[in-house]
Every structure is written in C-alpha cells, then in structure tokens.
Amino acid sequence: MKVFKFGGASVKDAAGVKNLAKIVNSYNDSLVVVISAMGKMTNAFEELVYAYFNGNGIEQHYQKIKEYHLSIITDLFEPEEQGVIDEWLEALQLKLDTEPSLNYDFEYDQIVPFGELISTFIVSSYLNKLGWQNEWIDVRKILRTDDLFRSAGVNWELSSELMKEAFSFEGTQRYITQGFIGSTDTNLTTTLGREGSDYTGAIIAYALDAESLSIWKDVPGVLNADPRWYPKARMIDELSYWEAIELTYYGAQVIHPKTIKPLQNKQIPLLVKSFIEPENKGTAIKDTEQNVQLPPIYVLKEKQTLLSISPKDFSFILEENLSEIFQVISKHRLKINLMQSSALNFSVCVDHHKNIDAVMDELSEHYGVLYNVDMELVTIRHYTDKAISEVIDGKEVVDSQVSRKTARYVVKQSEWNFK
Numbered sequence: 001m002k003v004f005k006f007g008g009a010s011v012k013d014a015a016g017v018k019n020l021a022k023i024v025n026s027y028n029d030s031l032v033v034v035i036s037a038m039g040k041m042t043n044a045f046e047e048l049v050y051a052y053f054n055g056n057g058i059e060q061h062y063q064k065i066k067e068y069h070l071s072i073i074t075d076l077f078e079p080e081e082q083g084v085i086d087e088w089l090e091a092l093q094l095k096l097d098t099e100p101s102l103n104y105d106f107e108y109d110q111i112v113p114f115g116e117l118i119s120t121f122i123v124s125s126y127l128n129k130l131g132w133q134n135e136w137i138d139v140r141k142i143l144r145t146d147d148l149f150r151s152a153g154v155n156w157e158l159s160s161e162l163m164k165e166a167f168s169f170e171g172t173q174r175y176i177t178q179g180f181i182g183s184t185d186t187n188l189t190t191t192l193g194r195e196g197s198d199y200t201g202a203i204i205a206y207a208l209d210a211e212s213l214s215i216w217k218d219v220p221g222v223l224n225a226d227p228r229w230y231p232k233a234r235m236i237d238e239l240s241y242w243e244a245i246e247l248t249y250y251g252a253q254v255i256h257p258k259t260i261k262p263l264q265n266k267q268i269p270l271l272v273k274s275f276i277e278p279e280n281k282g283t284a285i286k287d288t289e290q291n292v293q294l295p296p297i298y299v300l301k302e303k304q305t306l307l308s309i310s311p312k313d314f315s316f317i318l319e320e321n322l323s324e325i326f327q328v329i330s331k332h333r334l335k336i337n338l339m340q341s342s343a344l345n346f347s348v349c350v351d352h353h354k355n356i357d358a359v360m361d362e363l364s365e366h367y368g369v370l371y372n373v374d375m376e377l378v379t380i381r382h383y384t385d386k387a388i389s390e391v392i393d394g395k396e397v398v399d400s401q402v403s404r405k406t407a408r409y410v411v412k413q414s415e416w417n418f419k
C-alpha cells in the first residue's frame with residue numbers, strides 16, 4: 001500500500017479537488033490519502049481563534065471560512081447535495097457559542113482542525129459522488145498524542161496499533177483522512193504544529209509499513225532553492241534521507257522537518273511530486289549514496305533576529321553560562337537557527353518571536369544583550385565560491401559560519417536580485 005499526502009495548495013479550489021480525485025483514481029494501489037485544510041484556510045482559522053479568544057469579530061471570520069468552503073462545494077455538487085458540510089459548520093458554530101477557556105493553545109486545537117475535517121469530508125463526498133469508492137476516517141481516533149496543544153507528541157505504539165486496525169483495506173481500497181491533527185487519550189483534539197500534514201503522512205506510512213509516501217506539491221519536486229525566491233532553481237532527482245533532513249533542518253519549507261525520520265527508520269522512500277504534472281517522476285528521497293554529486297542548495301530563512309550576549313562582569317562564556325542562556329531561550333520557546341561563541345560573547349540567530357523581549361529581560365541581570373532585527377539567514381549546502389558570491393555580494397553580512405559542506409550567512413534584510 002501507498003500513502004499520499006495532498007497539501008492546502010492542491011485543494012485550494014474546486015479545480016484542485018477535481019485534479020486530486022483524478023490523480024487518486026489513476027492509481028490501482030491500496031491508498032491512504034492524507035489531506036490538509038483547503039488553500040490558506042488554516043490561517044483563516046487561526047484568525048477565527050484569535051477573534052473567539054478575544055470575543056471580537058467572530059461572526060465575520062466564521063462567515064469568511066463558511067463562504068470559502070461553500071463556493072468550492074457549489075462547483076462540485078448538485079444543488080440538492082450542497083449540504084455536505086452543514087454538520088461540521090453547525091459543530092463549529094456550537095463551539096464558537098461557548099465561552100473560551102483560559103488556555104489559548106487548547107482552544108486553538110479545538111477550532112483550527114475543522115479545516116482538515118471539512119476539507120477531507122468534501123473530498124471524500126466528491127469521490128463518492130463520482131462513484132469512486134472510499135472510506136473517510138477521523139484520524140483523531142487513531143493518531144493518539146500527548147496533550148501539548150499545538151505541538152503534540154505522538155504516541156507511536158498506540159497509534160501504530162490503531163492505524164493497522166483502521167486501515168485494514170477490507171471492503172475498500174482507499175481511505176481519506178486528515179493531516180496535522182490528532183487526539184489525546186481523553187479525546188481532546190490536538191495539532192502537530194503548523195505544516196504538520198507531511199508528518200502525518202510519514203506517521204501513517206511508518207505504522208502501515210507503506211511501500212512509499214508521496215507528497216503532492218505545486219512544484220516539480222525538491223529544487224535546489226525555493227523558486228519563489230531564487231528563480232533559477234532546478235530540480236534534484238534524488239536525495240539521501242540524510243541530505244533531506246539537513247535541508248529541512250536549515251529551513252527548506254518544501255518538507256516538514258519531522259517527516260524524514262520515521263521514513264528513514266523503516267527505509268520507506270519519500271516521493272515529492274507535482275500535482276500539476278502528476279506523470280513526472282519528481283524527487284525520490286531514499287537511502288542513496290550520500291556522495292551523489294549535488295548542486296549548491298540554497299535555503300532562505302526570513303524574519304530572523306540576532307541576539308548577541310556577553311557576561312557583564314567580563315568573565316568567559318563557559319558551560320554554566322551556556323546552560324543558563326539555553327534554559328531561558330528554551331523556556332520562551334525561541335527557535336535557534338545558528339549559534340556562535342567566542343571568549344566573551346555568545347550570539348544566536350533566532351526566528352523573530354514576540355517572546356524575545358522576555359528573553360532579553362531575563363538575561364539582562366547577568367548579561368549585556370544586544371539585538372539586531374530584520375535579518376535573514378541564508379544556508380548554502382555544497383557551496384562553491386560562485387554560489388557564495390551570488391548570495392552575499394552587495395549584502396550586509398552580520399554573521400557567518402562555514403563548515404566543510406555548509407556555508408551560512410546572517411544578512412541584513414534587503415531586496416534579492418539574482419541575475
């Protein structure tokens with residue numbers, strides 16, 4: 001059996017749903033199809049949660065979400081079938097009519113998952129309408145997690161067991177289910193972190209010992225840079241798991257960082273394919289020779305802040321200082337992307353975050369802390385002199401780190417002009 005994952009971009013409108021149905025139907029394999037919320041709906045649901053929590057503008061955000069889905073449904077179903085998601089909309093409305101608790105992350109996880117539940121229900125109903133038999137599965141019953149809302153950890157053993165039972169392929173060859181969401185053992189809905197549907201695909205592939213996981217994207221496969229940023233980006237046909245993990249770690253957004261490990265552990269290939277040109281091969285990520293010749297691969301991380309931390313009493317930066325600094329950074333959930341230390345200074349490049357002020361406050365008792373906002377972090381894997389000059393010429397470089405395979409630069413944000 002194979003696992004397919006379709007992201008928001010693939011189901012952003014009715015034409016996308018039709019295209020997905022065609023792709024799925026063109027395979028004779030037993031399939032589990034994991035689908036994300038439609039288009040940018042997760043952002044819209046996030047706005048709705050914010051409104052709900054603050055008691056302001058709920059109706060307006062709810063209507064925006066409802067209308068978006070109804071416009072897709074109008075195009076897919078006959079007038080008498082257009083109530084397909086009414087029950088979901090009523091359940092959402094009911095939730096919005098209750099008072100929120102004091103726990104934002106909990107409320108987030110009770111509302112945002114409606115995006116995935118609704119999108120999969122639409123797709124499954126549409127396949128049924130075409131006579132293409134499938135079974136809709138509520139993944140929350142089988143993907144069990146802890147209760148770290150918005151960033152839930154998976155209970156692998158229990159989930160694997162439940163998944164094997166649920167996806168038995170008795171009576172159907174195709175299952176449709178949700179990415180990104182799960183549930184605690186007390187049946188509270190959780191989410192795995194933004195863009196977590198790729199990860200769901202990998203969890204299911206792992207549990208079922210799938211032949212492969214295919215993630216269907218709006219790009220031909222993994223390129224040597226994000227084409228939205230670097231117009232000359234070109235296809236990479238094959239990558240090792242190792243290389244793919246490195247790229248996702250540095251921030252290549254095409255694959256969620258947690259996706260590769262479960263696949264590597266069971267040697268399940270990951271295929272990154274285009275839903276626009278589904279007949280093309282795409283990129284295969286598997287246990288290949290690590291030394292396959294790769295071109296320079298560029299990864300851009302935007303919205304970075306560089307913190308520069310020095311002990312006030314002029315003492316060396318030692319293990320105790322580092323331990324204290326890491327504890328503060330981790331407590332405030334900042335994500336470190338690059339770090340550098342010298343005798344008297346420790347600098348970290350972090351994703352810009354509202355908690356940076358709290359980190360600075362907490363560190364300021366013992367340390368002088370300076371910070372630079374509006375930074376970008378560029379990583380070049382398999383760098384060449386030409387690739388480096390392409391990235392840093394004309395840029396204000398604030399920090400850099402070069403190792404055998406990887407060159408990284410923190411640069412002041414300014415327009416990119418690749419020739």
Ligand SMILES: Nc1ncnc2c1ncn2[C@@H]1O[C@H](COP(=O)(O)OP(=O)(O)O)[C@@H](O)[C@H]1O
Pocket residue numbers: 006007008009010195216217218219221222223224225226227228252253254255
């Ligand atoms: N190295 C890369 N190769 C291909 N696409 C990349 C790369 N880095 C970033 N991207 C971006 O990733 C996008 C696809 O990922 P994403 O938007 O998360 O898909 P989805 O949400 O549909 O699963 C592409 O549109 C592309 O702009």
Ligand SMILES: N[C@@H](CC(=O)OP(=O)(O)O)C(=O)O
Pocket residue numbers: 006007008009036037042043115179180193194195196197198
């Ligand atoms: N819908 C969720 C989960 C996800 O992975 O979506 P996508 O596959 O569209 O990135 C999000 O936007 O975070």
